[in-house]
Every structure is written in structure tokens, then in C-alpha cells.
Amino acid sequence: QQQVKQSPQSLIVQKGGIPIINCAYENTAFDYFPWYQQFPGKGPALLIAIRPDVSEKKEGRFTISFNKSAKQFSLHIMDSQPGDSATYFCAASKGSGAGSYQLTFGKGTKLSVIP
Amino acid sequence: ETGVTQSPTHLIKTRGQQVTLRCSSQSGHNTVSWYQQALGQGPQFIFQYYREEENGRGNFPPRFSGLQFPNYSSELNVNALELDDSALYLCASSLGGASADTQYFGPGTRLTVL
Secondary structure: OOOEEEEOOEEEEEOOOOOEEEEEEOOOOOOEEEEEEEOOOOOOEEEEEEOOOOOEEEEOOEEEEEEOOOOEEEEEEOOOOHHHOEEEEEEEEOOOOOOOOOOEEOOOEEEEEEO | OOOOEEEOOEEEEOOOOOEEEEEEOOOOOOEEEEEEEOOOOOOEEEEEEEOOEEEEEOOOOOOEEEEEOOOOOEEEEEOOOOHHHOEEEEEEEEOOHHHOOOOEEOOOEEEEEO
């Protein structure tokens, strides 16, 4: 059972565009939603994360939008650059009960930003 | 501040062998989680250690085992290797308690099983 569904699988945007990556989750106990960026041959790097008490969080060019009622959250990358070309993963975890603090990841979105 | 480090970088084993992977957590972190990332997939949780005790386990068989040491470094051991064990193995460290979900990953160990 895939608990975090991520789309699209791949995305191509031009430099300066705003790619949007979407994730949907099933487990209403999830209370932490991070996004990771991964370059080929490297480990995932934490980009930004949100908790359900806010609907939006912005850090630099990265923004998370969170919709608790729809059980969806998304990553927006403003003014995208070729250096943003990477695979992006959404994830979710819960802070209590069995399975707490275990990150459940989406399948990833490969982003290509063309000059 | 030193980040999460893992060794070795790459490893090639044959089916049936045993392997040990190592992880040093970020300075000040007492919680280590291990993940398996198959090619083209998201990481999958294997288990987590907090202050030398196993603190949760994913859907992996008992031949996947681990240890955490007093300095919070950790090992992942896999016995009776199978071809499907070929993957990138990632270690992530975090502070314990309510911050255990904010996890920082190392560069990973690429394991190839022939």
C-alpha cells in the first residue's frame, strides 16, 4: 500500500518557470511533511518541511502549500534554475504511536530545468 | 559541524554473503535511521535506533539487523544477501524526541549483489 502518492513522475520546465510537484497522503496521523532534493549519486538533502498547523511555508525560492482537508501538499520552485535539475521526493511521518518518526516517501519527480 | 558520513561508498558482494555498512551521525544527533533506495524509487524505511535501542522497524526480514554504539554511530548488517538487496543504503541522523522526524541523510552506500 503506497501511503504517499507523488506526481508527476517527471517534469521539464524552462529557466525561470515555476515547477509544481504534488503529493497526496492517506494516513491522517501524518503530521510532518518534508521535501528532499536528490542529485545523482548523492543522498537526499532536506529542502523544506511543513507541519499541519500552517497552510504554506516559504524558504528562499521553495514554497510548500498544504491542504489538510484534501490530504495534499505541493512544492513550488520559484524562478527555477538549471542547477535545480534533480529528483525531488515528498515524504510524511507521524510523531506518535507505532511507526512514529519513520519517513514514508513518494516515488520521486525528476525535474529538468532547461536554459 | 560534521554531517552524516557513510562507509564504504560502494560495495560488490555475491549472493549468500554477508555485509556490514557503517554510518556516523551528525554531531549532536542521537537517532539514526536506515533506508533502502532501489533504483528509480523513493527510500524505504528499514529501522531506527535511538540511544542504542531499536526504535521502530519497517517491513524488512530479520536478516537485516543493526546496531548503534555509545557515540551514536551505527551499523547495518545484511545476512544471506539476495540479488534484490542491490540498492543504495542511506543512513539519516536526527535529534531524538519530537525532532526525530527531521532527518539528515548521508551520501549512501551503493551495494551491488551479483
